[in-house]
Amino acid sequence: MSWAKFISTGWDLRWATTGIATVMWLAVACTSQDDVTLLEQRAHELNEVIMCPVCPGESINESQHTLAVQMRAIVNTKLAEGAAESDIKAFFVERYGQSVLLEPSRRGFTLLVWVIPPFGAVVAAIGLYYVLRTMRRPRSPVASPTAALQLTEDERARYFEQIEAAIGETNSEEQRSRADG
Amino acid sequence: MLVLIAFLLALIPAVVVAYPLVRRVGRSLLSDEETQDTELASRWETAIAGLKNTELEWAIGNLATEDREWLREQYMTDAALVLKEMELEEGEERAVIATVEREMKRIRVRAGGEAPDSGE
Amino acid sequence: MGQISLVIALLVAGYATLASFLGAGLRMPELALSGRYGLYALPLLLIIPSMSLVDAFVSNDFSVRYVAENSNLAMPVAYTWVAMYAGNAGSLLFLALVLSGVSVIAIAGLSRKLPHTGAYAAGILMLTLTFFLAIIVGLANPLERLPITPADGQGINPLLVHFGMFIHPPVQMTGLVLVTVPFSIAMGAMMAGRGGHDEWVSQGRLWGMITWVVLTIGLLLGAWWAYTILGWGGYWAWDPVENSALMPWLAMTAFVHSIMVQKRRGMFRMWNMVLIITAFAMAQMGMFINRGGPVPSVHSFAESSMGWLFLAFMGFTLLGSLIAFWWRSGTLKSRETLDSMLCRESIFLLQNVLFLTVALVTLWGTIFPIFSDVAQDETVTVGAPFFNRVNGPIILALVALMGIGPLLPWRRATRTNVVRALKYPVAAGIVTAVVLALLGIGQPVALAAFSICALVVTGIIHEWVRGTMSRHRSGESYPIAFGRLLARNRPRYGGYVVHLAIIMLAVGAIGSSFYGVQRDMVLRPGDTGTLGDYSFKYLRVEETLFADRVEEVAELEVYSGDSYLGLMRPFRAFYPDFRIAATRGAIRSTPIEDFYIVPSEFNEDGRAVFRILINPLVWWMWAAGPLLFAGVVLGLWPQRQPAPATLTVRALSQAARA
Numbered sequence: 001m002s003w004a005k006f007i008s009t010g011w012d013l014r015w016a017t018t019g020i021a022t023v024m025w026l027a028v029a030c031t032s033q034d035d036v037t038l039l040e041q042r043a044h045e046l047n048e049v050i051m052c053p054v055c056p057g058e059s060i061n062e063s064q065h066t067l068a069v070q071m072r073a074i075v076n077t078k079l080a081e082g083a084a085e086s087d088i089k090a091f092f093v094e095r096y097g098q099s100v101l102l103e104p105s106r107r108g109f110t111l112l113v114w115v116i117p118p119f120g121a122v123v124a125a126i127g128l129y130y131v132l133r134t135m136r137r138p139r140s141p142v143a144s145p146t147a148a149l150q151l152t153e154d155e156r157a158r159y160f161e162q163i164e165a166a167i168g169e170t171n172s173e174e175q176r177s178r179a180d181g
Numbered sequence: 182m183l184v185l186i187a188f189l190l191a192l193i194p195a196v197v198v199a200y201p202l203v204r205r206v207g208r209s210l211l212s213d214e215e216t217q218d219t220e221l222a223s224r225w226e227t228a229i230a231g232l233k234n235t236e237l238e239w240a241i242g243n244l245a246t247e248d249r250e251w252l253r254e255q256y257m258t259d260a261a262l263v264l265k266e267m268e269l270e271e272g273e274e275r276a277v278i279a280t281v282e283r284e285m286k287r288i289r290v291r292a293g294g295e296a297p298d299s300g301e
Numbered sequence: 302m303g304q305i306s307l308v309i310a311l312l313v314a315g316y317a318t319l320a321s322f323l324g325a326g327l328r329m330p331e332l333a334l335s336g337r338y339g340l341y342a343l344p345l346l347l348i349i350p351s352m353s354l355v356d357a358f359v360s361n362d363f364s365v366r367y368v369a370e371n372s373n374l375a376m377p378v379a380y381t382w383v384a385m386y387a388g389n390a391g392s393l394l395f396l397a398l399v400l401s402g403v404s405v406i407a408i409a410g411l412s413r414k415l416p417h418t419g420a421y422a423a424g425i426l427m428l429t430l431t432f433f434l435a436i437i438v439g440l441a442n443p444l445e446r447l448p449i450t451p452a453d454g455q456g457i458n459p460l461l462v463h464f465g466m467f468i469h470p471p472v473q474m475t476g477l478v479l480v481t482v483p484f485s486i487a488m489g490a491m492m493a494g495r496g497g498h499d500e501w502v503s504q505g506r507l508w509g510m511i512t513w514v515v516l517t518i519g520l521l522l523g524a525w526w527a528y529t530i531l532g533w534g535g536y537w538a539w540d541p542v543e544n545s546a547l548m549p550w551l552a553m554t555a556f557v558h559s560i561m562v563q564k565r566r567g568m569f570r571m572w573n574m575v576l577i578i579t580a581f582a583m584a585q586m587g588m589f590i591n592r593g594g595p596v597p598s599v600h601s602f603a604e605s606s607m608g609w610l611f612l613a614f615m616g617f618t619l620l621g622s623l624i625a626f627w628w629r630s631g632t633l634k635s636r637e638t639l640d641s642m643l644c645r646e647s648i649f650l651l652q653n654v655l656f657l658t659v660a661l662v663t664l665w666g667t668i669f670p671i672f673s674d675v676a677q678d679e680t681v682t683v684g685a686p687f688f689n690r691v692n693g694p695i696i697l698a699l700v701a702l703m704g705i706g707p708l709l710p711w712r713r714a715t716r717t718n719v720v721r722a723l724k725y726p727v728a729a730g731i732v733t734a735v736v737l738a739l740l741g742i743g744q745p746v747a748l749a750a751f752s753i754c755a756l757v758v759t760g761i762i763h764e765w766v767r768g769t770m771s772r773h774r775s776g777e778s779y780p781i782a783f784g785r786l787l788a789r790n791r792p793r794y795g796g797y798v799v800h801l802a803i804i805m806l807a808v809g810a811i812g813s814s815f816y817g818v819q820r821d822m823v824l825r826p827g828d829t830g831t832l833g834d835y836s837f838k839y840l841r842v843e844e845t846l847f848a849d850r851v852e853e854v855a856e857l858e859v860y861s862g863d864s865y866l867g868l869m870r871p872f873r874a875f876y877p878d879f880r881i882a883a884t885r886g887a888i889r890s891t892p893i894e895d896f897y898i899v900p901s902e903f904n905e906d907g908r909a910v911f912r913i914l915i916n917p918l919v920w921w922m923w924a925a926g927p928l929l930f931a932g933v934v935l936g937l938w939p940q941r942q943p944a945p946a947t948l949t950v951r952a953l954s955q956a957a958r959a
Contacts, residue, residue, distance in 0.1 A: 015766070019759070023733045026751065026808070027740035029893045029917045030816040034741075035833040040820060049686050057540050057684065062533035064884055064901050069910065072821065102684025104669075109677045113669045117662045117691050124654050132647050135568070135639040159261035167232060187305045190349075194313045194342040198320075201334035223499065227565065231711070237790065242767040244710055248718060255640070255712065 039079055046075050046085055049103050053096045221263050228260035303353030303444045310346040310397075311434040313339045318431050321424035325417060325493065333420040340408055340423050343401040343430065351398055354391065354443055358384055364450040367391055367443040373456035375848040380457070383466045387457045389607070390443035392474060397433045400478050404430065407482045411504055415490070418501055422489030429481050432614050440607055456849060458879065469526050473519030473546055479512040480549055480584040483556070487577045492625055496574070496632040499567055506560045507937065509577075513557050514933040516550045521926045532884035532899040534819060534914040536922070539688040544667045545587035548660045552580035555656040561792075562646050565711070569650070570633040571626075576653065578622040583660065585615035590667070641713040648706040655699050659692050666691070697750055700807055703800055704757030707764070722760075729759035747815040754804050754811070761797050787935065795936020802929035805921045812918030813895075819914040825907050832913045835896055836860045837869070839911070842903055850876045853903050855911075859889070859896070866896075871911075873900045892920045 036044070047061035052068040060068040060075075071092070078088050092100050104110040232253065239249040317339035324333025354367070358381040363369040371384040371391065386392040404426040412419035437443070483505050490501035523543065524536035537543065556576050562569045589611040639646060666683045673681040708722035733755035734748055742748055765783070772782035787794040822830045824839040831837075840856040854872040858865070869887035876883070886899040897914040904910075 015762075019729060019755070020732065020736060023736045023751075023755065024740060026812075026918075027737050027742050030747075030812050031741045032834065032894070032917075034818075035831075036818045036820065044819065049684075051682055051684065057538065057682075058533075059684065062531075062535065062538065064532060064882065064899070066902070069901055097680065099680040099682045102682050103686035103690075104681050104683050109673060110669075110681050113666065113673075113681075113683060113687065114691075116665060117658075120661065121658055121695075124658055128651060128654050132639060132642050132650065136642060155265060156258075156261060159264050160257050162264065163229075163232075163257055163260045167229065183302075183305070186302055187309075190302075190306055190346075191309050191312075194309065194339060194346065197342050198313070198316065198335050198339045201331045201338060205331060220498070227567065230565065234711070238710065240768075240771045241764060242771065243708065243722065243764065245717060245721060248710055248713075248715070252710070252712060 039076075042085070043072070043075050043079055046079070046088060047072055049101060050075070050089070050092055051100050051102050053100055059102055221267060225260060225263045228256045228263065231256040232260070303350035304442065306346050306349040306353075307434065307438050307442070307444070310343055310350075311431065311438050313343060313346060314427050314431040314434050317343070318424055318427040321420050321427060325420035325424060330416075333416070333423075336420070336427070337408060337412060337423055340401075340427055341405055344398070344405055347394070347398045347401050350444060351385075351394060354385060354394065355381065357444075361454075363452070363454050364446050365443075366445045366447045369447060369451050369454040371454070371457050373454040373849065376454075376456060380466075384457050386470055386474065387466075388443075390437065390441035390445075392470070393433055393437050393441055394443050395471065396474055396478050397430060397437065399475050400426070400430050400433065400481065403479060403482060407486070407504075407508060411486060411489075411501075415493075415495070415500060415504075417493040418486070418489040418495055420489070421492040422485040425485035425488055426481060428618075436607065436610060440610075456878065458881070466526070469519065469522040472515060472522055476512060476516035476519045477546065477549060477584045477587055479508070479515055480553065480581050483509040483512055483553075484577050484581040487574060488622060488625065491574060491629045491633070494629070494632060496570060496629055497634070499563060499570075502560060502564045505577075506557065506564060509553060509557045509560060510933060510937055513550070513553045514930060516546070516553060517929060518926065520546060520550060521923070521929075525923055528919070529888060530883075530885060532886050532912075534817065534886070534897055534899070534912070534916060536813075536919075539663075539666070539685045541667050542587075542591050544663045544688075545583075545590040548663055549580050549584040549587060551656045551660040551663075552576060552583055555653040556580060558649050559653050562649050566635075566637050566646065568635045568637050568639075568646065570635055571630060572650070572653070574626055574633060576657075578619065578626065579657070579660075581622070582615055582619045583664075585611060585618065586664075589615060639712075643709070643714045643719070645706060645709045645711050645714070648702060648709060652699060652702050652706065655695055655702070659695050659699075662691050662695070663688065693746070697746075697753060700750075700757060700803070701753045703803065704753070704760045707797070707800075708760050725763050726756040726760040730756035744815050747811055750807065750811045754807055757800065757804055761801060765794075765797070789940075791938050791940050792936045795932050795934070795938075798932030798935060799929055800932075802925040802932055805925035805928065809918045809920070809922030809925070813916040813922075816918075817914060817916045819912060821901065821910060821912050823908050823910050825909075830911075830913065833915050834861050835866075835913075835915070837898070837913070839909065842909060849878060850874045853900070855898075855900050855903075855909060857887075857898060859898075869898055871898045871900050873903065890920050892924075893917065895919045 044061065048059050050060050050071065052058050052060045052063040052065055052071065054067055055063045055065050058068075060071045062068075074091075075088060078091070089101060098105065104113050106114055235244065235249055235252045235256065238244045239246070244252070317336045320332050320336030320339065322336075324330065324336055354365075356362075357365045357368045358372055359378065361368070361372070361374060367388055367390050368384075371388045372381065376384065384391070386395045404423070408419055408423050408426070411422055486501050486505045486508060490496055490498075490505075495501060523546070527538070528534070528536040556573065559569050559573055559576065563573055589608050591608075641647075666687055669683050670681055673679065704726055705723065708726070710718055730752040734752040737748055737751055742751070765786070768786045769779060769783045772786055773779055777785065818833060820830075820832050824830060826839055826841050829836055829838040837860065838858045840858060842853050842855045845852045845854070852872055852874045854870055857869050857871075858867075859869050860866060866889065869889065871885060871887040873882055873884045875881075884899055884901075886897050889896040895914070895916040897916060899912045899914070901910040901912055
């Protein structure tokens, strides 16, 4: 469909306008509250990766435990003093161990946790490719006796007529039931 | 008292469970439909469903005409092969029946020394 | 009496298992029928102990240990229902009851047409039920009595005292146990030698979809509950128990799609078997993680060694299924082939692989801490950041596939097809990206995600429009054309409705994940604060003492710009017995955004710490639920098929010869 035709069709224009309006509304909804300062943003991001040691599995951002609240305060103070994210993380690791970080480190044994998924994905992709190739290969004739059956021209014409008739039958059945309600 | 309740409670499922064993209710039907017919019928239905779906998608505009033609060819061929197989089967059946009838006539002739009946 | 009933139920279930398997395997119809009747009797047998338990709760009979552990005199009667499944033993009884009921419905429907398959399926269902009952009778009897009756019970975890607790756990647990049904149907058919015949597929698909929708609703309810009660403004934490419920959901999503290919083309038989075996194993694993506590979680029932039994059962059924699969794999070969590498079928397979990848990544991340402990003696935490980073892109790819797949033809898609089908959706995606970027949406991932959502929606709406137009051309008015289009092709359009609901979910997730803002602030009564367009004034806090808790309710006046929005009352309740504080945020929700206030603490000197959040678009996530359900109902609603069956074929052949 050429662009000229696209624009000249009333319907398409209406749909396009509605679509763009929806997208604009989305953008407005998302950006209307641009109120956080950079410091708050950084603190928030840090809080989400540091775990509250006494609440299993919860970050200090999520937990309302007293310890979590204290740790948030420490993060805020240190950021205000100009510490870098890695320093703050190291600070907590020193006190509570490696497990206080919710994101496993990329060194040593834990590197495995990061490496295996993409590796697995690649293996799966290759596997998928080969499976599809296998499914594509035509089956050996022995497997299904009917595969050897061929249709002559007359047979083809005759059968196709019957099939059309069969479908026509069911179509008219549908139409009849449509008419009935 | 407790024993009585336990006994009654156990009685009901026991009766229910024993019923088929005792009355030999089991129909010989412990096999799911398994005939060549079903296989052919399901292939037929798959082909017809495919044809209908193709029509729908073409009417909607998802398929271009040439794709629709190609798909129709595929599905119609599938359905046609089913029909052909059915005919062959019936042809075979009839051939077998004819052979059996001939044999029987021959046996009757040999047994009774009579002229072959113009037979049923 | 309940206890007796439980023992009898265990015996009957065990018998039904044996009878069904032996009857099916040795071809003895009476034995199989006897097993089936036993199955039918079980729900009644299990209602009795359930009623006993309810009665014990309602009458505050603390001589029953489970009642003493999970309720107290202060608990409102309504929450008795909740307490029933709040603990390990009670939830097991609930599971057993549900499984017994569902088995009856499934087997009754299945045995009519497929008795041999039905017998094996009954055996599998009863085997699972026997396992549950054995654990209940042996280890976790909810009706067990205490030697001394305490004066008052312990009460339930206060976090559970919320409306969401009425529905989320039972729905979630029902979903997990429902996985057994499609599993048993598929395996039953395969074991009966019918694996190559696909008769089981319509029942398998039906129960697969039922399982899927229940699991989906369960997960959505859990997310909604976490969002409204736990007070951190989020809804999914990649917590081990959440993950363990997600994995079977992912496998079932894959299953309900690829089973369609089997229905249409008789392909993917082996794949579907493996898939449903995996789904069942994952559901079992879910129960293990939930009860065994190998990885700590906010969700777990009290730690117990029982979890390892679930793991053992999972291993046993997995092994059994794989052996059966290997034995029967010959019957599963398909005679059909793919006409092309690119077609809807291959997209389905790709989608399946991606879903399983997400599931395996989730599994990997969840159990990795165990490996790490063993390998290097150091505990590592694998939390939300890992899962978001690794699963995020895959999920995005899946959403894109959701848009592309339905637009490609079956059997063979040529380049012309692809270009035709994707023209408008891709254009919409690009336009969306441009518009959003111009309006300030800068984050690349969010931009890509929104564009993909636009692509999917455009594809769906465009087809609906074209379909309606084509019917309109043959004389129907627009509304009727649209209605008839949906009504005559229910599985197809039901699926589209579900996809639209998923996009609503995606939009909500993207908005709240990337564009949520929050702030912690300290306020004294009379202070005001602002966040974004909202301003609020902290009025006062009221403290009320209850028998089991101290409640502090804060009152805040909220304004948006100049207009007064109302009073919001978040509160914090402290339970000294449990030493837990439960916070309840006050939420003001609109389709644009949620405004959310959570109290963190109230100090003696009058200062209070609040967290204020603004979460855009979350409303759409919860609105997606009912739409999703409606889509499934539409898709499963039986459609009158005027079937040109065998009769017609015969008639045609005869007509041809004449």
